Amino acid sequence: MTSVFSLPKGPPPPYVQATHQREHTKVTNQPNHRVEKEIRTSPDRRLSPPFDDNVCSWRGGLKGIFVKDRYFGQSNWMNFRSPFSVVKRVVVKHEFDPSTEVYKLTQKCKAASREIKAQEKIALHMHLASHPSDHVPPREMADKLVQSYMQTFGSIYRILHIPKFEEDYESYWSTPHTGSQAHVVAKLLLVMAIGTVFQPQQEAFVLRSSALQWIYVAQTWVTTPFEKCRLNIEVIQLQCLLVFARLVHDVDGDLLRLSAASLLQTAMQIGLHIDAEENAFPNICPQEIQLRRNLWATVLEIVVQMSVDSGGIPLIRTTDYDCKPPLNIDDVVFKHDMNGLISSQPVDVYTDSSLQAMLTQSLPIRLQIAAFVNDFRYDSSTYEQTMALSGELSNFCASNTAIFQSLKGSSRLPTEFQTYMIELLTHQYLFALHFPYATKAKTNHKYYYSRKICLDVARLFLPRSSQMTDHSYTNLRLWGGGIFRAAPLQAATFIADEMIYQIESDTSSLFTREKNLLDGRKDLRRYVEEYVESTIDRMKLGHTNFRPYVMLSALLTQIDALLAEEPVEDKILETIKDRLIIANEVLRACLPHSPREYAPSDTEAQSYAVNSAVSLQDAIRNNSLNPDYPANSEWWFLSGDVDTFA
Template identity: 30%
Template sequence: MAEPERRRRRPPVSCTLCRRRKLRCSRESPCSNCIKSRSGNCVYENFISHAQPGVELGLGPAYSESHYSAPTTSISSTATGVTAPNHTSQSSPKAASSTAGSTPTSYSSQEVESLRNRIRQLEEQLSKTNLTPSQPPADSNIEAINSRISGTFYIHHENNLTGQPRAISRSVTHKTRVFGQSHWITGFSLVRDIIGIFEPHVRDESSRISVLMQKSKSLARAIKDRRSPPWPSLPVVDLPSKDIADELVDRYFRTVEPIYRILHIPTFRREYAAQWVSTSNEPNTAFLVQLKLVLAIGATTYDELFSLKPSALKWVYEAQTWISEPGFKHRLNLQYLQTNILLLIAREFVDVGPDLVWIAAGTLLRTAIYMGLHKDPKRLPTMSTFAAEMRRRLWNTILELSTQLSLTSGGPPFVSLDGFDTEPPGNFDDEQITADDPVPKPEAEFTQTSIAIALRKTFAARLAITKFLNDHSSRGTYGETLRLDAGLRTAYKSVLRLLQGYKSGSGLRPSETEVDMVSLLMNRYILSLHNPYFSSAMQEAAYAFSRKVIIETSIKVWRAMYPSTTTTLQPSRNVPSSNYHDLPRLAICASGFFRIITLQASILIAMELMAQLQEEEILGPGIVRQDLLTIMEEAKTWSWRTIEAGETSIKGYFLASLLAAHIEGRIQGLGKEELPSFLIKVIEEAEEKCIPKLEEMLARYQTESATKELEQPHMNTEPQSLGDWDFSMSDALFDFSNPDPINWAFGETTQDPLTL
């Protein structure tokens, strides 16, 4: 069989780049495509055959000799720097071959130069896109917001596939972390337009704004370094005076303990009294650590300047050191859980890695499950009422903290209702559970555990909201948001009726602080639930309910954390007047939950004011609410007080001043040309006000630090080192064969069975 005739390779008639891009080439020198792309020299490869083109290759009569001679002539002309029109290049194949063969070196250098230009273009394109994720998820759009002040944020918007009027953001990526919808940072997009006004001035490193900002950051780092205790800090018996310690303990039991039932109050009081009369050279370190954590939490409401913050930091560091010791197998008991819970709260309040507390809460949850607290004591070996109730209380507190920290951190709650069967705590006073076979009091009668029980009634609704906002697989609609809102309100109404019944009773009643804290917790979930729709509510009537809810809730939150001077502060009967200062002081001095919700409320109110001003331009004057304007001025005062109380970051005061100035400028009718200069002046004044305060703070801590270094010259550490510490548990098993129920519960044998 005859071998089929092989077809010869078709000679190229297009330039190199047109063939590579598969474009129709005009075969001029340079061709039209190369002129448009500005890619440099237009290069033609030299593959012209000596045979007559169009005949031997079977290309048809349309391809005459002139069509092949033109590119060849162009190549030769380009190489010699002479330009000749292609329509005059009527040369023979021999001439074409001779011309092409005479310039192989020139042609090769041109092609290399062209490739170099192309590589340079690709490198430039790559450098412009290196901050964008290469493969974004198919169900989301990622928007990058870059600012010198806040860094780069990636907002993950959900595609509008669920029938909602507008797409919403699902999460935010910043540095190495991903925040769910409940995290406060998801509202950053609300203020990006305002920050963009003066962003060019900040990018100029020689501008006064940039210089002052860098100086404030340097001062903040120096302050944190100076006031941070050495690591590790071993627990020592260096308590404050008894008068101060008594007040700090009372403040702890007045604010935190009613909400998060952790300690058995009579037992703690007894150990606390013994601490001051003990002459033993071997102190009870486990109780000493607990006591110092209680003092650290109580110090956040001691005064409005947080004057005990250095001591509180030291107490928290000592507790973390003790918790982190490797020999923890013998500590696997309820007292160890209590200390871990206190440490989580103290770290958040005192500002020791508060944004990472949620990670430690996951370890605490697993520790409790490992110890069987997720199983109701009825399904475990027989134990006393005291041991059973303490287990229920601690499990209830761990559930509360896990959900609340998930909401604050924007992380998914790793808790499910079908993952435990432990019943809520009984309605007992602490003295009751030490008796034999105590009977719980009726639900309508207030006890030391009633607030925790009331919160448990809303736990299922709040857990559903947290999962809805932060779970990776959550793709809920606005209708689901309204359903969850209704469920939480229904659960909260029953709690309100219960609290109102307690307040009208004749016996023990809840304090105003306790009632306000319950309301604050509920409002935090309401804000988080509707916050993703707040921006869209400015344009879409479908989300008008969310806008109304957010503003009303933000005002309630703000007034709880920053009471108006016109509000009466006369306490109710049997309620100490000092209780009215607890929540405002927590907002000023304590970091974490209380400060975040206060800041978030002020920002949302500012955004509402700006929306009202924009609507005023369209609908006419008379829309802007004066009560909201008052709150914006109060926000500046509140932010400044946080700096006076030891806050080293000036961003809160910076943002409050910026928002207030922007609103003021809009009210004054400043145009687009005048507004930026007005904002820049206000920002510079705010920074100039903060710098002397930070310098004063640094000078104070430098003096204290110098004294400490003389006493302990070898103890030095970075202030951020604690943030990486986490306590872990061993694989020790629980001994169910212990005949003593109380000792079985606590894992230690003591002379006093009630000692924790």
């Protein structure tokens, strides 16, 4: 595997630089490169297209990794692998040997996961109504779910103009089965689907199957062939809602970047990237200008987030658009004054658009960081550049903190969930910037600042349950995919690695106040322990990936064995066996029928997955239904199926 963490020390390998005269620089000492499937390239095998002017001619090492013929850039969680070296060594010894207990237990867990996925697909296609309106629950439940959406995602990602949506909502309930309201019903289904994850855990679990059906119905409506007249704001709103509904329910997570690309192209097709006021669009009112700005800011948030999640270079640059940030005003302002001049409120006045305004201010630097981090060329970044970008983003983070502080005396305050979300959506870029250098800080103290930043951000990503008064953020971590699943794993892994480093370096012997250091380790340990508990909770809710639970438990055992000076690998092996047994029991408990009542063979499960696939993702996953398929992948033990965290 070639990654920024596995390249040989010393200067990066030479590369070829094209000139206008087509002068070729000779490449020497080209090292062999490994990709995830153990494919070894010879010195003369090139990793880039044929040489030509204006064509990328990179011949050096890669910053990201290949897994199952797919490339994941540096910001993707699969590059955060350094803490698992000892655990991986234990796993590889036993997992590929069919005679070992670890192998047999793993196959049981995989079989349970396959059954859960098959049952979920069956439930998805049962009771599908002929009309989307037939899926809408009673008014009382709909009101509750819509309100949950408005208080959470609706306040951060400004997709809907609230007064207009409320008007359409009331109109729908007055005539629920009007065919012309198909787009209103689709919006409502997606809004409710997002709102389900913020209900009490048991209620959210019961609503899960309905939410998946709502997503499926809305996606079917959005993706069916349509006339040019449907290429409008309504479709952009639906596409945005669909991305977030799939994200919070962890549906086809690794295909969301493709959806983001389609969304961006659609948005630019109707000119959202061009500011309507600056370019004097004809016959456009202030409300529509604000809505276009809100939507464009949301589209950019989706694009940059999917870039970080997938490890891909952003699909747009700041020079590709001139749309201004939305005004800091309440939506209701336009209800009273549709055509007059509207003034933006100061930043210390909390409005419907305040949270989006905070995010929009830092969008240019976050786009730049995403491109910088995910440039595949090994020598494309320096520590000086990293620190410069980090400093600029840190200023925005400090500005957001100051705004939150200034709002404390106001009658209207951001909720705990909203505060955590703003911090998560901005600070993740600091973690992506500094992590490559934080791992080097163990041997080079020049990078100590990066190590400290990553540790601080990691703790921010894992708020302790004792600190939480609103469980909306916790629910999102339990149900969600993408960043809501990757960030906690990255954080827990980094904290565990920090503990291992402290123990192995034995820094406590240098200080007289040793108790304080031990207390600090206990505090760090609690972050990891709570994360491990959350992985069990995710499985109880029907998520099928058991590997984070097993692997982080193994890291905790490694820490305990180091402290007790016991055989580390033996203890890790015991823990892996024990956690696999527990994981299998939890997964089996999620099945609606016992294995005897419903136990499809691998062939039947694969056949059903193909026949009832709701997306390309289902067909892709068939490769991983074979237990032997991942055997050639170095990351199979943590990543699961083709998609990350399957």
